[in-house]
Amino acid sequence: MAAVCLCAGSAWAAAADLQLIGAVKARDHQLVRALLDQGVDVNAREGDGATALHWAVERDDAQVADALLRAGADVTAANDYGVSPASLACLNRNAAMLAQLLAAGADPNAATSMGETLLMTCAGTGAVDAVAMLLDRGATNVNAREASYGQTALMRAAARKDPEVIRLLLAHGADIHARSTTYLLPVSLGNPLDDVGGGAVMVPQRGYTPLLFAARNGHVENVRLLLDAGADVNEAAPTGESALVVASFSGQGQVAALLLDRGADPNDHGAGYSPLHTAVVRGDLELVESLCARGADPNARLAEGSQQRREAYWYALSERWRGATPFWLAAKFAEVDIMRALVDSGADPLLAADDGTTPLMSIAGIGYRPGSIGMNRRNQGIGPDAARLLKAANEQPTLEGTRLVLEFGGDVNAANDSGNTAAHGAAVLGYASVVELLAEHGADLNVKNQRGQTAQDVLCRQSPSHSLCITAGE
Structure with missing residues (x-):
């Protein structure tokens, strides 16, 4: 009987101890x-080991935290x-x-x-x-790394817009x-909705320095501070992407401009593509002009597709x-x-890709398949209604x-390795005006590709009432 009473008493005490945590959660x-006055166990733990003090801090409840500490x-x-x-106080930015x-x-x-x-x-968290308080109170592990990603405090700060944190860490010996x-x-570069293709390949992940984090996330002042502290302006990721390519590919034009000002190589090709390639992918005319003005080769060739995408499929360089x-x-x-800007800077508007696809074919629509799923020319999903x-x-x-491109001498009857001409591309898109323009410049609409399709066949399946189709049927 005594044992039963002891157990019951222990159960009541445990319940009261956990009631303290519930009261803290409920503010x-x-x-x-009242519970503290009763002498409940202030260090009682929940199933995951959390105490009442954990919850007081999580709730930013300084009054309760003080009471718990005093108890x-x-x-x-x-x-x-x-x-x-x-x-938790750090996570809440509660200094x-x-x-x-x-x-x-x-x-x-x-x-x-x-x-x-x-x-x-x-x-x-940018606190x-x-x-500053931690450093003043004796934090000495400024270059410690966490186990999941191997990141340091400086990397965390570089990825945020908090230059003051970077200054503090650098002043205390943070490793740049x-x-x-x-x-x-293993990463699959294939996209079932488009021609960004390829099988699974082993791709280096991470391996970023503080400068690369800052370049990717677009923090100009952070980049400036790191460069001033001695970071290499041409620092590269394991994929071969330099800081300039990372900034350009991430759509961070201002950071890219700063890197150029500080001597970044405008022709870096370590990843298989140049900053100019990635600036074009992002549609950044200003950066394209800046790169060309700094000596970027407007005729640089894509040697490899990008091994990592920016914002899913639409910012990628396909192996194709x-x-x-x-x-x-x-x-x-x-x-x-x-x-136009590239031609003004010396680009050859007639150079074809390795599969024979010319710029004329590319602009006319070869390789772009929006269909009914609703994709724009960067293969961003926009929905069928928006697609129309x-x-x-x-x-x-x-x-x-x-x-x-025709003004620059584009060959209207050139065919790529699949037998497609520029007219085939325009016909697939249903752009009758483009097909007509190509025909006016001598395009043969009856040339068959490897599938046995002519541009006229493709166009007429989509627009049977078009004058070209009516004429062909007579």
Whole structure:
């Protein structure tokens, strides 16, 4: 009987201890005080190891946190993942709470079971005051790496728009040359909706320095600080992408401009493509002009497709485009202003890709298959209704670009390795005006490709009432 009573009493005590955590979660200050007055276990843990102090910090409840600490809460207690209350204060960007915990004995060098230090967490959230406080209170693990990605506090800061955090970390010896962990991952470059093709390949992942993080995320001041501290302006990722290519491919034109000003190589081709290729993919006319002005080769050839995509399929360089020049890409994406700018900078508007597809074929529509799924010329899904509107909107720049390449001497009857001509491409898109323009310049609409299709056949299946089709049927 005594044993039964003891167990019942223990169960009641345990329930009361956990009730404290519930009261903290509910922000019930009155109940918290009452339970503390009853002497409940202030360090009782939930199933995952969290204590009442964890929840007070998570709720940014300084008053309850103070009461718990005064009642003997263990400020260094970590849950089952190694997360301490101080980690949560950093995650919440709550410098005042962090100060309260440090004053109560929290370790400024504390880390989770995965090696995530307080300094990393605070740097990753941009909590400048908290970072400064940790450094002032003795945080010495400024170059520690967490286990998942091998990132440091400086990498976390570089990926954010918080230059003050970078300044603090650099002043305390942060390593600007450190790299995140690199590993090989099988990646399929194929896209069932388009011609961005290829099988699975082993692609190096990560391996970024602080400069590469800043270049990718577009933080100009962060890039400037890192360069001033000695970062190599031509630093490259394991894929071969230089900081300039990373910035250009990520659509960070301002960062790319700064890197050029600081001496970045405008012709870097370590990844198999140049900054000019990636600037065209992003449709960045201003950057294209800047690169050309700095000596970028407008006739550089695509040696390899991109091994990583920017924002899914539509910002990628396909293996099928090997040999493509920046002008060829501008034609593919119907970037007429960029096409003109490249020619003004010395681009040859007639150079074909390795499979024989010419810029004229590219602008006319070879390789672009919007169909009914609703894709634009960068293969972005936009929905069938929008696609119908976009088809009409895209026909004009396609017509304009086709006329431009014809002015430069584009061969209307050239065929690629699949036997397709420019007229085949325009016919697939249903752009009758482009087919007519090509025909006016001597295009043979009855040439068959390897599938036995003529441009006229393709056009007439889509627009049987077109004059070219009516004439053919007579």
